[in-house]
Amino acid sequence: IELEKKFRSNEICFKQKALAYVEQRLEKIKEERGILFFDDLLIRLCRKLEQDTKGLLAGRIRSAYGAALIDEFQDTDPVQYAIFSGVFAGGNAPLFMIGDPKQAIYGFRGADIFSYLKAARQAQSAYTLGCNYRSDPALVDAVNHLFSRVDNPFVFAEIAFHPAMAQAKDSAGDLVIEGDDPRDASPMTVLLVPSEEGELNKAEGRVLARQATAAEMARLLHLGQQGKARLGSRNLEPRDMAVLVRKNAEAAAMNETLSALGIPSVIHDTGNVFDSHEAMELERVLAGILQPGRSGLVKAALATDMMGKNARDLYQGDQEEQRFETWVDSFRFLRDLWIGRGFSAMFQNLVKDWDVKARLMTLDRGHRRNTNLSHLAQLLHEADLTSRGGAAVLLEWFRRQMANPENNEEHQLRLEQDAEAVTIVTIHKSKGMEYPLVFLPFLWDKPEKKNKKKDDGENKEPCIFHGGQDSQLYCDLGSDQIAIHRELADRENQAESLRVLYVALTRAKKRCWVVWQRAKSSHETAFARLVYPVSAEAVEKPGNDSGLEEMFRAIGQESRGLIHAVPANL
Numbered sequence: 001i002e003l004e005k006k007f008r009s010n011e012i013c014f015k016q017k018a019l020a021y022v023e024q025r026l027e028k029i030k031e032e033r034g035i036l037f038f039d040d041l042l043i044r045l046c047r048k049l050e051q052d053t054k055g056l057l058a059g060r061i062r063s064a065y066g067a068a069l070i071d072e073f074q075d076t077d078p079v080q081y082a083i084f085s086g087v088f089a090g091g092n093a094p095l096f097m098i099g100d101p102k103q104a105i106y107g108f109r110g111a112d113i114f115s116y117l118k119a120a121r122q123a124q125s126a127y128t129l130g131c132n133y134r135s136d137p138a139l140v141d142a143v144n145h146l147f148s149r150v151d152n153p154f155v156f157a158e159i160a161f162h163p164a165m166a167q168a169k170d171s172a173g174d175l176v177i178e179g180d181d182p183r184d185a186s187p188m189t190v191l192l193v194p195s196e197e198g199e200l201n202k203a204e205g206r207v208l209a210r211q212a213t214a215a216e217m218a219r220l221l222h223l224g225q226q227g228k229a230r231l232g233s234r235n236l237e238p239r240d241m242a243v244l245v246r247k248n249a250e251a252a253a254m255n256e257t258l259s260a261l262g263i264p265s266v267i268h269d270t271g272n273v274f275d276s277h278e279a280m281e282l283e284r285v286l287a288g289i290l291q292p293g294r295s296g297l298v299k300a301a302l303a304t305d306m307m308g309k310n311a312r313d314l315y316q317g318d319q320e321e322q323r324f325e326t327w328v329d330s331f332r333f334l335r336d337l338w339i340g341r342g343f344s345a346m347f348q349n350l351v352k353d354w355d356v357k358a359r360l361m362t363l364d365r366g367h368r369r370n371t372n373l374s375h376l377a378q379l380l381h382e383a384d385l386t387s388r389g390g391a392a393v394l395l396e397w398f399r400r401q402m403a404n405p406e407n408n409e410e411h412q413l414r415l416e417q418d419a420e421a422v423t424i425v426t427i428h429k430s431k432g433m434e435y436p437l438v439f440l441p442f443l444w445d446k447p448e449k450k451n452k453k454k455d456d457g458e459n460k461e462p463c464i465f466h467g468g469q470d471s472q473l474y475c476d477l478g479s480d481q482i483a484i485h486r487e488l489a490d491r492e493n494q495a496e497s498l499r500v501l502y503v504a505l506t507r508a509k510k511r512c513w514v515v516w517q518r519a520k521s522s523h524e525t526a527f528a529r530l531v532y533p534v535s536a537e538a539v540e541k542p543g544n545d546s547g548l549e550e551m552f553r554a555i556g557q558e559s560r561g562l563i564h565a566v567p568a569n570l
Contacts, residue, residue, distance in 0.1 A: 015462075015477045042079045049086040062091045073099035073119065075111035078473070081119055097123065101159045105428060105500050113496075114471035117158050130165050134434050135509050136175075137166035139187040142512070142562035143505050146188075146530050149555075153530060154502075155495035175236075175436065175510040177220070178228040186564035187510075190552055191216060193517035193568045202445060205519045206250075209441040210257040212515050212568035217241055217422070217439065218261050219569065231436060231510070238264055242423040242435035244504050250442060251424045255365075258422060265422035266367060268429060273379070274401045278372040281306050283402060286395050289338065289346070292331035295324075302327060305369070308359050330354075338391045343384040347377050427504045438508035439515075443501065444528075446521040465489040494526070501526040515568065518548065531555060 030036065048057055068088060070076075076084075076099075088095040097119055104113040120126065132140045144163040147153045153161050177184040193200070193208045200208070217238075223229035224236030231240050243258075243265070245251050251267045258265040273279060281304040288294075288301030302309040302317075309317075317324035330353065338346035351357055360369040379401075384394050423435065462477045465488040476485040505512060514527065523532055531551065552565030 012477045012479065039079075042083065046079050046082050046086070049083060055090075058087045059091070061087050062093050065093055067094045067096070069096040069098060071098050073097040074101050074104040074113065074116045075099070075106050075109075076115050076119070077110050077112045078115050081115045085119070085122070102154060102161070102499055102502050103431060105431065105496065105503055107492075107496055112473065113156075113159075113499075114466050114473075117156070118471065120158070128162065130162065131167055132164040132506075133167045135166065135506070136187065138562060139508060139510065139512060140164055140166035142186075142188040142559065145559045145562055146505070147502070149530055154498050155491060159495075159499075173232045176230045177223060177236075179223055181566065182561075183564050183566050186556075186561055187512065188505075188563045189216075189511070189513045190563065190565040191513060191515045191568040192548055192552070192565055193515060193570070195518045200517055200519045202519055205517055206253070206442070206445065208517065208568075208570060209444070209515045210254055211570050213243060213254070213439050213441040213513070214257045214261050214263065215569040216513060217258070217263060220437075221263065236437075237420065238422045239420050240436040241439065242425060242430070242437070242507070243439045243441065244425060244427050244430050244507060245442060246427055246447075246500075248426065251426065252365075254424050254441065258424075263422060264420060265424050267365065268423050268425035273372055273375050276372045276376075278306075278369055279376055279398075279402055282373065282376055283395075283398060285350070286398065289331050289334045289350075290391055290395055292328050292335055295328075298328060298331055301331070305360060305363060306356050306373070307354055335391070342381075343391070343394060344377075344381045347380070427500055430507050431503050433507060434509050435507055436510045437513075438504075438511070439513045440504055441515045443504070443514055444516050444519055444522040444525060446525045463489045465492060494529075497526040498529065501530075516548070516552075516565075 030040070052058060068084070070084065076097075084095060084097075097116075099116060101113060101116055101120075104111060104116060107113070135143075147161045148163060183189045191212050193205070193212055220229055220236060220241075221238065227235055229236040231237075243251075243254050245254060248267075255265050255267055284297075284304055285301040285306055288297040288299075291297050299314055299317075301307055302314060303311075317327065334346050334350055334353075337349055356373070357370050360366050360373070363369060380394060380398060383397055387393055387397065389397075425433070462475055463482060463486045464473065464475050465485045466472065467474055467485070467488060474485070476482045479485070516522075516527070522528060533551070549565065552563070556562075556564050
């Protein structure tokens, strides 16, 4: 036992020294190369404010503003809050911190809900927006009912749930569904996927969840075609619907399922276009065009989806010199055009001569690929006009953007130009958006823990948690208290999953559909915390679908029909 303790102590010591070395080494490399990350700017300013005992720097910054209003403050972190409070504390310029802790879902980006809660405690006054201006009253009442069923629905008592008031209903934009099914009158519908033989395998469950979602959407669209489902003065259409998922892989799979039923859909991505697959491919193509004498660069360009050559084509090009020389001649022509007439003229000929857009349209997510490529071409054209430095300078600029994508609105991925299609979007990217009809296929699916227990029952992987009176962020590398600290970390993860659920359920304007089924750990999900009784044993008993139906029937009665559960169509 003593030997094991000594070993663990040495292991922790090694990890601490390794982390310290990496931090010091990284700082040295950045200094040598003259590099500053965005976080470096924040940290340096924070340190200068701490060292400025006379308050000269804070006063200088404060004097430039009559007031400060910081939106989305629930996504702040300790450094940001230290800067804001350090600048504005004790001054005459007021500081307004605007945020909703129930929508703090960006912990993976460094946002710290505990910093927000600390700010809320230190604020002199607090005001709450009590009216929901997005959703219909019935849907607002359904969400209110769901989150009012348990004490502390967001785990932390400081994040209270106050039932919202709905703005007066706009009858001109009413959703009317003239179906015979009771679900058609309910603002929130739960689609129950049967599992007669016990818990569903998760892979099978995901397929069934997609099928149940697509089938319900097809039913509603069929009613729309018959004039029995209307949104305002027009029939219900795919563009009125959105499917919210957690991961990009779920979005792609949902897109395929809808496609199989002939329902048009597009995946909404708000990332940076310089991070896209198309940016990587275009860089290879441009490098090959700029140096057509280097066969390796030319082959790398030809092997892209844009140019469409596969391994067999390239092999035959090696065997038939004339064929490869034809490709090289095309690249030489494009290079001369680029140098002589600019990027835009070259790109137009590239797309035309190599039939790029038509080829990309035959591939998966063809609309998205072409949208990204056109966006990149526009940005390169604008940079070419601005710099006038020539082809090599423009390519180097492009590579810099790819290496360090800026947080620039112009560089955000554009929506695919298909206004008539269903929107598929991750919950995190849907924050701040609204959709008439929202479908949530995967709330039953709890992500697997990254750090599972070993065969001996122990889990010695590091864990990150908040502790102490100031809720300081800690990393436990394997101390004797790691089991307790892991419970704190799990509690924080559960709290964030409930906030993600809240964001998902509140994106809908008219109606919301949730798919539910019994699968491994489904009773541990955020949605289960709100709908399951204190003991989930009866509901989760293998082969007991009637338990689920009874539970949701009771919820439907207590909500007076606001939440209605029905068997899913598969």
